[in-house]
Amino acid sequence: MITNMKAFKYILPLSLLIGLGSCDKFLDVQPRSSISDDQTIIDKASAETAVNGVYDSFRSYYSVSFQSIGYLSGDNIQWTGSQSQIQEFINHRVNAENSTVSSVWTGIYSSLNRINHVIEKVPNVQDPLLTAALKNKLIGEAYFLRALAYFDLARIWGGVPIITKPTATPSDNRGIERATQEQVYAQVLADLNAAESLLPATTDRFRATQKTVWALKARYYLYQKDYAKAAEYASSVIADAANYKLVTPYNAFFANDARGTTESVFEIFYSVNETNGHRGQWQPQEKGGTRQWAPNDAFVALVNDPAVGGNRSTLVAKDNQGRWYGNMYYRSPATDPTFVIRIAELYLIRAEARAHTGELAGALADLNAIRERAGIAKSTASTADQLLLAIENERRIEFALEPHRWFDLVRTGRAAAVLNVTDNNRLLLPIPSEQLLIDKALKQNPGY
Incomplete structure (x- = not known):
């Protein structure tokens, strides 16, 4: 089901990562059974590195693809480019071959694999520098992020395979049937409860704490x-x-x-070394972007109405051709959170x-x-x-x-009245077609 090599790259020794950097698909590589991940999370430093790797994976799937599903499928945004697969979200006729859908699926499951390694390995690390409090914090962060990942899976696809063990080879997680949406949400709550019991009640806007769980x-x-x-x-x-x-x-x-x-x-x-791809999609050409998605006329009218948008009108601006563009992601380089x-x-x-x-x-x-x-x-x-x-x-x-x-x-239940989405099957997205080909245990959502 997970075809992206990045899903388990972080468990390998650093000396091997460079050599594997060009491998994008599980199907393109052979299982490396000689590589033992028992030796990769072994002390405080490697445990912290593994959790940092989880956050790094969220930078990828939360940057553009996942977020675009949430707003392109609504009624505020228009697509100005030529790729028809983006227009599918606006038209609510998304196909199973849609590359954005595939990217989000593989991105989330890649994150889950990193998370599962942390949850399995960190509790067993014996290092005096890895105090009980720090160990609990790292494990708690992993549980929170797993909850967030499964929450996103559940609301996009409904029922999905629930995988809570790390993947070491390409076939480890195949043959797992989809759970129901209710079961996936139950997993979310279980992980949130676990995280809440482990995390400190501190304030951190970039890492999970007990307050983030709340x-x-x-x-x-x-x-x-x-x-x-x-x-x-x-x-x-x-x-x-x-x-x-x-x-x-x-x-x-x-x-x-x-x-x-x-x-x-x-x-x-995000930083200058790990930039946020969102900026380029929103900003106009004069600012080095593509403006491939932009606020539509209805939203521009609402947000610029002083009685409706108020000072939120700063969400939009005009380019040198008089066209409106979204201005939440604007930094250069693209370090926008x-x-x-x-x-x-x-x-x-x-x-x-x-x-x-x-x-x-x-x-x-x-x-x-x-x-x-x-x-x-x-x-x-x-x-x-x-x-x-x-x-x-x-x-x-x-x-x-x-x-x-x-x-x-x-x-x-307002999608029909507001967006005219009268086919309830379209309220969930299709399982990516490539995943169905790889794993025969997966079944497509109805209507696709």
């Missing part, structure tokens, strides 16, 4: 429609106002080379959860905290239905260039 749990419970717990975990993060708060104005969390502000709960760090969880999301999670449980005053207060930061008038929504629609519309603008809109409309 934030993802809030999102998880919102998706599961367990609104009481969604509100509870969102409140746990929001209550830590010394470390997490909305920054003003809206663009203060990303403009002027900002990173790691109090807005951020978890973001992925990827914002995985922001405190704004926690406010809107709690607002939605409260609206569902009848806490309308609290829901309105949370919604208006976001609107106030955007510099727009407070909402006057007074019923649960009015609040839920107002929250949906607020999320559309607030997270327009982040991977939320499509998943929001799918989880709330």
